[in-house]
Amino acid sequence: MDNLDEVYNELIMEHSMNSYNKKHLDKADYSEMGHNPNCGDEITLEVKLDGDKIKDMAFSGHGCAISQASTSIMIDTLKGKDIKEAKEIIKTFIGMIKREIKDEEELKKLEDAIAFRNVSNMPARVKCALLAWHTIEDILDKRENEGTASIDCCHK
Amino acid sequence: MNIKDDFPILKNRNIAYLDSGATSQKPQAVIDAISEFYKKCNANPHRGAYALSQEATEVYENTRTKIAEFINAKHREEIIFSKNATESLNLIAYSYGLENIEKDDEIVISIMEHHSNLVPWQKVAKTKQAKLNYMYINENFELSDEEIESKITDKTKIVGITHVSNVLGTINNIEKIIKYAHKKGALVIVDASQSIPHMKIDVQALDADFLVFSGHKMLAPLGIGVLYGKKELLDNMTPFLMGGDMIEYVYEQDTTFASLPNKFEAGTQNVEGVIGLGAAIDYIESLGYDKIEQIEREIVHYAIEELRKLNFLDLYLTKNNENHSAVISFNIKGVHPHDVASILDAEGVCVRSGNHCAQPLMRFLGIDSTCRASFYIYNTKEDVDRLVEALNKAYNMFKKYIKI
Numbered sequence: 001m002d003n004l005d006e007v008y009n010e011l012i013m014e015h016s017m018n019s020y021n022k023k024h025l026d027k028a029d030y031s032e033m034g035h036n037p038n039c040g041d042e043i044t045l046e047v048k049l050d051g052d053k054i055k056d057m058a059f060s061g062h063g064c065a066i067s068q069a070s071t072s073i074m075i076d077t078l079k080g081k082d083i084k085e086a087k088e089i090i091k092t093f094i095g096m097i098k099r100e101i102k103d104e105e106e107l108k109k110l111e112d113a114i115a116f117r118n119v120s121n122m123p124a125r126v127k128c129a130l131l132a133w134h135t136i137e138d139i140l141d142k143r144e145n146e147g148t149a150s151i152d153c154c155h156k
Numbered sequence: 157m158n159i160k161d162d163f164p165i166l167k168n169r170n171i172a173y174l175d176s177g178a179t180s181q182k183p184q185a186v187i188d189a190i191s192e193f194y195k196k197c198n199a200n201p202h203r204g205a206y207a208l209s210q211e212a213t214e215v216y217e218n219t220r221t222k223i224a225e226f227i228n229a230k231h232r233e234e235i236i237f238s239k240n241a242t243e244s245l246n247l248i249a250y251s252y253g254l255e256n257i258e259k260d261d262e263i264v265i266s267i268m269e270h271h272s273n274l275v276p277w278q279k280v281a282k283t284k285q286a287k288l289n290y291m292y293i294n295e296n297f298e299l300s301d302e303e304i305e306s307k308i309t310d311k312t313k314i315v316g317i318t319h320v321s322n323v324l325g326t327i328n329n330i331e332k333i334i335k336y337a338h339k340k341g342a343l344v345i346v347d348a349s350q351s352i353p354h355m356k357i358d359v360q361a362l363d364a365d366f367l368v369f370s371g372h373k374m375l376a377p378l379g380i381g382v383l384y385g386k387k388e389l390l391d392n393m394t395p396f397l398m399g400g401d402m403i404e405y406v407y408e409q410d411t412t413f414a415s416l417p418n419k420f421e422a423g424t425q426n427v428e429g430v431i432g433l434g435a436a437i438d439y440i441e442s443l444g445y446d447k448i449e450q451i452e453r454e455i456v457h458y459a460i461e462e463l464r465k466l467n468f469l470d471l472y473l474t475k476n477n478e479n480h481s482a483v484i485s486f487n488i489k490g491v492h493p494h495d496v497a498s499i500l501d502a503e504g505v506c507v508r509s510g511n512h513c514a515q516p517l518m519r520f521l522g523i524d525s526t527c528r529a530s531f532y533i534y535n536t537k538e539d540v541d542r543l544v545e546a547l548n549k550a551y552n553m554f555k556k557y558i559k560i
């Protein structure tokens with residue numbers, strides 16, 4: 001890592017130390033814990049849906065700056081998106097961190113979350129950056145599995 | 157004499173390696189001994205009648221004798237080779253613990269134990285419905301005499317204690333613990349993983365019942381460990397792993413076991429590890445523990461002095477320097493240790509961050525994790541200066557965001 005400031009940039013620092021997304025939702029539809037035993041990072045993600053739209057999200061927990069900022073910025077990015085769009089963004093973020101996606105156009109859809117692109121140069125911290133994104137993935141998978149039947153019939 | 161020059165990796169990479177508590181670097185002499193073994197002596201010990209296998213057996217067994225002398229064991233067969241300290245401790249838990257602990261007996265360990273000297277005892281305690289009790293540290297990160305005497309009781313059958321804490325660097329008063337435990341009729345298992353790289357161990361003077369360590373923290377290769385046990389204890393224990401080399405006669409339904417030490421060395425052993433460990437001991441002895449202690453005292457005292465000047469740090473460290481070895485845990489107040497470690501890494505300073513396989517200790521201290529700098533013979537004041545400089549840099553990066 002040559003340029004550390006590219007990882008610990010203003011945006012990431014602000015979100016990690018001082019996040020307005022760190023709170024509890026009034027009535028969350030889903031609440032899921034994510035845990036990174038290496039670091040001891042621990043977050044609980046709360047999600048409120050409105051049909052197929054992510055209406056609101058919040059988180060609680062503790063951990064390193066990268067895990068906390070990544071959670072908070074993910075919330076900013078995904079809030080208001082519909083689930084299909086959110087899944088695309090999640091896939092792109094994971095691809096960026098794993099260096100599988102480098103196309104600038106494609107990365108644009110990450111909005112502020114593009115701030116984490118240089119974490120891919122710090123293999124020891126990749127898990128920290130991905131924690132929240134894997135957790136939201138779990139939530140969306142869960143929803144899909146429990147809801148398949150009813151969603152299918154609504155859409156048909 | 158420049159010790160650093162003996163360690164190729166420290167010449168090849170421009171780093172301040174401050175993670176010897178996790179594993180030490182290896183001197184050229186150890187690397188050479190392993191490669192010489194493969195070039196000149198490689199065969200499966202104990203299994204061939206031909207000269208080469210005999211030679212392999214000889215170097216393997218000679219190293220056992222060397223280790224016995226190194227820690228002053230009474231008998232060479234009291235030295236059992238294992239993978240690491242963890243395996244040695246599991247062997248004791250299974251082959252001694254499960255066979256000798258009974259319902260309502262007490263097992264006593266300290267809150268600063270590494271998971272490897274903790275989780276196996278949970279298993280024994282649960283299986284046998286025994287109690288697992290803890291000796292806690294005082295505000296000075298030490299075990300007080302009162303704590304030792306109040307936790308080890310007439311019901312205590314086993315005491316497990318680390319000689320030096322891998323998190324705090326505290327040197328425990330194992331002489332006192334062993335004497336007191338013996339008075340109460342308990343056996344003592346000493347985890348010497350963090351002490352034997354730094355200080356002379358004499359198992360007879362200590363009167364330790366069992367003592368374990370890993371080679372890789374004392375200049376030897378990864379994957380070789382030692383279990384020392386008093387002969388009369390080992391003789392009465394059942395084998396831990398079954399298979400080749402550890403048997404005497406095998407019938408279709410029954411087996412008689414080999415005598416010590418083979419009884420506890422099932423299967424083809426890590427011979428290159430044993431050879432490497434022998435070379436590591438030669439290196440340590442040629443330097444001498446007096447010299448090692450002198451080098452480390454100077455470096456560690458310098459490090460403590462410099463770190464104490466950084467008022468943005470929390471240090472988890474006894475005030476009694478004479479009870480402290482070569483490990484220093486710290487945190488930048490308000491900054492997560494993994495972030496600190498990443499920033500240090502970018503400056504070429506290798507420290508460990510995390511819970512250091514000591515979660516109950518972390519919980520007791522009320523923290524998640526720490527950064528840990530650990531020192532060894534090849535470290536210099538320049539390494540400490542690099543650490544301090546990198547810490548200042550980390551603090552300055554985070555300063556305006558820190559909320560405590």
Ligand SMILES: Cc1ncc(COP(=O)(O)O)c(C=O)c1O
Pocket residue numbers: 177178240241242243270272273318320321322347349350370513
């Ligand atoms: C005090 C202590 N005990 C036990 C161990 C376990 O050593 P190993 O992982 O080599 O078995 C360690 C090393 O991490 C240690 O520091």
Ligand SMILES: [Zn+2]
Pocket residue numbers: 036039041063064066067127128494
């Ligand atoms: Zn993390």
